[in-house]
Amino acid sequence: MSEDRNSSAHAWSVRPALVNRIVYTLYALCALSVVLDLFVHRHEKFAFAGSFGFYAGYGFVACVALVLAAKGLRRLLMRDENYYGEADD
């Protein structure tokens, strides 16, 4: 993929500073929501789900586990794009 190196090229790429700002906002929101958990009494059908920060911890661990497992699966399952001989592009 050749990059457009003309004068407007800069406008096309996302500035690292902006990315950082988005990421720090996300960190802040995560922190804020966990703090909020101290003050909101959540009504849960299962007692374990009512424990402090349950959804936050479970969501984080679930996603990391999902990605790591999927990455491992790639070693087992990944073949050439035209493995079945029917690639249409």
Place this chain on the structure above:
Amino acid sequence: MLAWLANPAWLLIGAGLLLPLLPYRLRQGLLVLAPLLAAGWLWTMPQPTVVTAMALGYELTPLRLDGLAFVFALIFLIAAMLAGLYMLHLRSRMEPASALVYAGAAVAAVLAGDLITLFVYWELTALASALIILANGPQTYRVTLRYLLIQVSSGLLLMAGAIVHIRATGSAAFNELGLDAAGGWLIFAAFGIKAAFPLLHNWLQDAYPAASPSGTVVLSAFTTKLAIYALARSYAGTDILIPIGAVMTAFPIFYAVIENDLRRVLAYSLNNQLGFMVVGVGIGSELALNGTAAHAFTHILYKALLFMSMGAVLYRVGTVNGSQLGGLYRSMPYTTVFCIIGAASISAFPLFSGFVSKSLILSAVGYEGAWLVWLVLIFASAGVFHHSGIKIPFFAFFAHDSGIRCQEAPGNMLLAMGLTAAACIGIGCAPGLLYGLLPYPVDYAPYTGSHILSQMHLLLFSALAFTVLMRTGIYPPELRSTNLDFDWVYRRWAPAVIERGMSGLAAARNGLHQSLNQAARRHVQGPRGKRVESILAGHAWTTGSMVLAVTLVLVLYLLSYFS
């Protein structure tokens, strides 16, 4: 005859059959107007409505409208209208015509009150949808045949099950069936194929990404949700559906993470969303069945929206491989926004449609006390956000600049996406609109502080996991590849085994032939010896064994041809 044709579904089927004969402008009008008129007709029909007719010596029910049928028929007609708008620019005739017939057949199947009527429309959806895939060009020939083979076998199972059931009970009614008798199991398998149960699922990921940009939008709405409706009609409260559904929510998301074709990622996530609905049917309480119907309704909209946005990318760029895309938000800003709305809806963000429908099912699971299933569904919910909510928009529209500069999607595509997006937000902000359409009264408030906070925790920390994995370089890059799934068994393993077995048999037969021949030459003299030789050489095969051999060769040929 009139009993069969006086049916909103036939407005679509008739329009689809008429469409190829009309000039372009009229074809365009028909694509949008037929579903709209049919929806209006459906809306004004009293509930319950039951129309019966005599055919084949049985009293059949071509039309039965009640609460459950209404909500599925209505969303099918809305989806047909939106998809029609999305394909308005098509000059070809085959895809729009097939789409109308397909949507009409799906509505007719939902409105069917007996198993024979259901079977007829069940097979019509298979044929019409196969034509939609085929309309994308000759390169889809083999995938279309694979798809058709599997869809038609679902129909054959349904027919066999219906015959067994009718002979056993004397009733052809399409109502509660259960798994107490053989007929029930056969029909269950037929529904399971179309609902893409685990290991019966690969036709979906195989065929849907092979259709045209608009073809996939049409396909995503009907077949699988018709199967969900059929399961809800006949197998509500069947316990085995709960583990089946739970597995369905979880295992496709691993594939979705590593898949490169973004429309195939969406096909895997479609499979995962069906799992939530299957769990709801398995629980079978009023809350759970409301949840299944509500989730089918919202899911058809946001999944169509996501397929529309990826279809627009495919239409403009020519590929939806994550490895080749990136930075498209500048070229396609509206499509980007619509895609993000679809992503937020499927991820169940508060104020978006998925939030108000999925929680009905999760709540029903909670009332059952099924904590393990609940944990699997929460895991799958976090995973959905991860691969559909973040991965799809991120790799298509952001990530790095791929250097691709293209036009924004055509106006009719934008309009279709805009309307679908508006529906996703509308339902999310005013859930009463949706709850009012459900088959049972709803006593449920999705917007409690507790529910919003727990969902935001789940989503924010899933996003955090994605961010951390991206920034540390652990997240697997998008790679051009094929990932082996269960279809490998029938596309590679079985043909290879059969080929090896047949060549082994041939070798054994040759060996036996030779050694017997030698023995015969050595020990038998005269005309008897000649006879032994001629039998062994195959001159004296009976007609029966020839037919068997020809059949075997044909089956082998078919298998190796489709693999």
